[in-house]
Amino acid sequence: MEEADQPSTARMIDFWLGGEHHFPVDVAAARAFEGAYGPCAPLFRQMRGFLGRAVRAIAAAGVDGFLVFGAGVPTRGNVHEVAPEATVLYTDVDPVTIRLGQRILAGSDRAGYGFGDATDVGTIDPALLHRFVPGWGRRPVGVVFLGLAAFLDDATLAGTLDELYAAVAPGSFLAVDFDSEELAAHPQALAMMGPAFRMRPPAAFAPLLGRWTPTDDGIVPVQHWRPEEPPADLPDAFYGALATKSAA
Numbered sequence: 181m182e183e184a185d186q187p188s189t190a191r192m193i194d195f196w197l198g199g200e201h202h203f204p205v206d207v208a209a210a211r212a213f214e215g216a217y218g219p220c221a222p223l224f225r226q227m228r229g230f231l232g233r234a235v236r237a238i239a240a241a242g243v244d245g246f247l248v249f250g251a252g253v254p255t256r257g258n259v260h261e262v263a264p265e266a267t268v269l270y271t272d273v274d275p276v277t278i279r280l281g282q283r284i285l286a287g288s289d290r291a292g293y294g295f296g297d298a299t300d301v302g303t304i305d306p307a308l309l310h311r312f313v314p315g316w317g318r319r320p321v322g323v324v325f326l327g328l329a330a331f332l333d334d335a336t337l338a339g340t341l342d343e344l345y346a347a348v349a350p351g352s353f354l355a356v357d358f359d360s361e362e363l364a365a366h367p368q369a370l371a372m373m374g375p376a377f378r379m380r381p382p383a384a385f386a387p388l389l390g391r392w393t394p395t396d397d398g399i400v401p402v403q404h405w406r407p408e409e410p411p412a413d414l415p416d417a418f419y420g421a422l423a424t425k426s427a428a
């Protein structure tokens with residue numbers, strides 16, 4: 181298997197989720213981060229649980245095509261696993277993670293993986309888009325935008341979400357999350373996330389959704405979004421929402 185010389189947050193998450201698709205450099209970075217912050221596995225299990233509940237809610241509304249941005253590693257309860265009847269295109273900008281994802285999905289005819297810069301939907305190969313998200317722009321789709329907002333500044337994030345809103349058909353959904361200010365109390369861990377990392381209070385995130393309308397569940401800590409289990413005693417590191425483009 182190809183090695184990576186730089187860690188990736190996506191493959192660190194795979195490590196924390198108990199997956200098998202990460203490299204020694206990712207494990208070293210994950211352990212260093214936990215040394216500065218504390219255990220991360222339960223937090224990322226919460227985030228992946230939110231993905232599962234949000235994707236199942238989208239599928240239950242009759243949507244059967246998903247476009248995933250900043251997708252990371254397509255395993256451990258990812259979109260095609262929780263919505264097996266749907267077709268799914270995973271995208272990312274990290275070439276090592278893309279090749280890893282392509283290898284994992286090599287046998288699938290319902291899920292694919294390609295390059296996609298979330299800030300410009302035009303960077304996605306149109307053939308892949310139309311194969312795995314048929315009717316893009318004409319039929320309602322689920323857009324999954326998780327673990328990504330923290331890497332985009334406010335103007336870029338607002339512009340990106342607005343561009344996606346304009347691109348999708350009415351009746352489409354957006355599953356989105358963002359990092360709370362949890363790391364502010366852990367400066368060493370915060371420094372490890374790099375200068376572009378952004379934390380946001382919920383009130384600062386809401387306006388960035390622009391024309392997307394959150395469901396009545398609101399913008400809440402991910403473990404409180406349509407919970408299926410009693411809340412765990414964990415910090416609210418990630419907030420999430422499901423938002424819609426109203427049917428015309």
Ligand SMILES: C[S@@+](CC[C@H](N)C(=O)[O-])C[C@H]1O[C@@H](n2cnc3c(N)ncnc32)[C@H](O)[C@@H]1O
Nearest residue numbers: 189190193250251252272273274297298326327
């Ligand atoms: C924290 S990981 C999240 C992975 C996955 N969504 C999850 O929740 O497990 C962030 C991912 O976003 C990718 N990424 C960063 N900037 C991006 C951009 N502009 N467009 C698409 N992906 C991006 C990174 O390469 C990385 O795989």
